[in-house]
Amino acid sequence: MSFSFKQASKENMSDLEGGMVTIIRVFHKYSGHKRKLKKAELKELINNEMNHFIMRIQENETLDELFADLDQNGDLEIDFKEFITLIAMVTSACHELFIPNYHNN
Numbered sequence: 390m391s392f393s394f395k396q397a398s399k400e401n402m403s404d405l406e407g408g409m410v411t412i413i414r415v416f417h418k419y420s421g422h423k424r425k426l427k428k429a430e431l432k433e434l435i436n437n438e439m440n441h442f443i444m445r446i447q448e449n450e451t452l453d454e455l456f457a458d459l460d461q462n463g464d465l466e467i468d469f470k471e472f473i474t475l476i477a478m479v480t481s482a483c484h485e486l487f488i489p490n491y492h493n494n
Contacts, residue, residue, distance in 0.1 A: 416472050425466035428456050442479050 402410065419434040420426050426434065432452050436445050446452050459471045467475075 412473075412476060413469075416469055420469075425464075425468050426472065427466060428452060431456060431459075431467055439479065442483050 415434065415438055416426075417424070419430045432446050435443055446455070455475075456467070459467050459475055461471055461474075462468075
């Protein structure tokens with residue numbers, strides 16, 4: 390697969406491309422220059438940015454389980470590829486809520 394990213398304003402991007410840019414920007418907003426999320430940063434991101442799709446994480450046990458599931462390489466941080474797994478899981482789980490309802494009248 391070959392990628393060609395041309396400089397474009399967000400207004401010129403498709404909805405999907407704009408959504409992808411938003412995901413990247415939100416990740417970096419919480420991960421900062423180190424480009425990885427610690428457990429507290431993941432919790433803050435989920436509670437602030439995904440609170441309509443995921444219940445607020447209040448219990449450490451819930452956070453610990455989610456973090457362990459996402460941290461595939463065991464480095465106790467969530468990198469962007471591991472974060473995308475969370476985005477894919479939540480998007481897939483919420484997909485049914487947004488399917489257009491087509492009725493033949």
